[in-house]
Amino acid sequence: MKKSIAVLTAALLSVAMISGxxxxxxxxxxxxxxxxxxxxxxxxxxELGPVMEDIKSTGTLVMLTNATxxxxxxxxxxxxxxxxxxxxxxxxxxxxxxxxxxxxxxxxDGDFDSIVPSLESGKGHVALxxxxxxxERQQQVDFSEPYISSSQYIIQPEGSNLQTMADLAGxxxxxxxxxxxxxxxxxxxxxxxxxxxxxxxxxxxxALEAGMDLANGRLDAVVIDQYPAAAIASQMExxxxxxxxxxxxxxxxxxxxxxxxxxxEAINATIDRLNEEGKISEFMTNHSTTAAxxxxxxxxxxAxxxxxxxxxxxxxxx
Numbered sequence: 001m002k003k004s005i006a007v008l009t010a011a012l013l014s015v016a017m018i019s020g021x022x023x024x025x026x027x028x029x030x031x032x033x034x035x036x037x038x039x040x041x042x043x044x045x046x047e048l049g050p051v052m053e054d055i056k057s058t059g060t061l062v063m064l065t066n067a068t069x070x071x072x073x074x075x076x077x078x079x080x081x082x083x084x085x086x087x088x089x090x091x092x093x094x095x096x097x098x099x100x101x102x103x104x105x106x107x108x109d110g111d112f113d114s115i116v117p118s119l120e121s122g123k124g125h126v127a128l129x130x131x132x133x134x135x136e137r138q139q140q141v142d143f144s145e146p147y148i149s150s151s152q153y154i155i156q157p158e159g160s161n162l163q164t165m166a167d168l169a170g171x172x173x174x175x176x177x178x179x180x181x182x183x184x185x186x187x188x189x190x191x192x193x194x195x196x197x198x199x200x201x202x203x204x205x206x207a208l209e210a211g212m213d214l215a216n217g218r219l220d221a222v223v224i225d226q227y228p229a230a231a232i233a234s235q236m237e238x239x240x241x242x243x244x245x246x247x248x249x250x251x252x253x254x255x256x257x258x259x260x261x262x263x264x265e266a267i268n269a270t271i272d273r274l275n276e277e278g279k280i281s282e283f284m285t286n287h288s289t290t291a292a293x294x295x296x297x298x299x300x301x302x303a304x305x306x307x308x309x310x311x312x313x314x315x316x317x318x
Contacts (some may be wrong), residue, residue: 015110016254049260051125054101061092063105064124066112068176070207070231070291071284072110072130072252080107082291084128087147087267087274088256091126093147096268111205113178116140119257127255130225132180134250140256144267146251152181153229154242155222162221169197171220172175174210177203181223184247211236227248227284231291 003190048056065071065084073082079210085107092105108124114146119127119141132150133143165188177180185201186192202219204210210222211232224232226245233239253268274280 008072008143011239020174020217029220030231047262049262050098051257051260052262052266055125056262057099059093059101059103060106061088061103061126062114063088063107063126064118064127065109065129065153066115066206067107067109068208069225069228070128070208071227071287073128074231074287074291076290080109081287083148083280083287084130086283086287087271087280088126088128090279091254091267092268094273095266103165107256112176116255117297119255122257125256125263130228130252131255132225132250133253134180135312137255140258141255142260142264144254144256144264146253147271147275148252148284149249150227150252151227151245151249152184152223152247153226153237153245155211155224155229155233156220156242157214158238158240160220160240163242163244165193167222168221168246169194171199172202172218173199174202174204174213174222176204176207176210176224179207179224180247181252184225207232215239227288231288 019022027199063085065073067075067080067081067082069082071082072084073080075081085105088107090107091268092103095103108118110118113128115127115129115131116137118124127141130148130150131137133146137143151284154162154168162168168185168188175185182201182203185194187198189199189201202210202213207222207224207228210219210224213219214222215238222229222232223246230243233241254271256263256267
């Protein structure tokens, strides 16, 4: 009997010890999981780059642009509208989910050639301005995935037939300061196919101002990206666009200050979503029509021309 009691007692003690060990293991596992979760949350917070941190703390996404580049950005009443503004609005919406706070879009309209310096100095979070990805710009800022392809076209009077770079020999050519059109023509006049032909370039703060001077007979041609060229020609009586491009294809992308990979990742996710949903094509259709109705026409008294024949190109910024 005593032996049976001893065996039973030993068995009970053994069960209790196993149970106790199990509880300790569960407790230890639970604590480890909790610690891991806390560590992961802390790590996520630490991984936010400086720009993402600022967007989260202010609840605002500041977009830098120059609202003279329809249909990508233009003035509608007192507001800046356009394809790029719609894309930035979608980025802000998606960032709200990523950051867990409501993010609203603020558009900052400035000079075309000041956008990249402003982005580098922290005056904005992103730049969307029909900005072409170039090697020079990649040295200053980082770019998202491309969202539009374009190339350079010639705006000209309806009675002209300017279709190639060679056709611009001896012509008075206008371009928006800092754009790829400006760089292209300036290089061709300096050391390319237009060198020594008498061709000159006049650089303007906006493509619209260049278009106005063209319409008023002060220029023979304006070289600008495909979609703004079509928008400007449709706004101003007596102008048309060349049938073909005079340059290689180029791509527009969103620019951010260097070292903000988390922001770029979020932007790329939005661009992928918009492409899958067909939204960017929808934005292009909507604003190509609206921009033509909104943009001003008439005589230009404010266009800032460079001296005839001068081709001093400032650092491209947009």
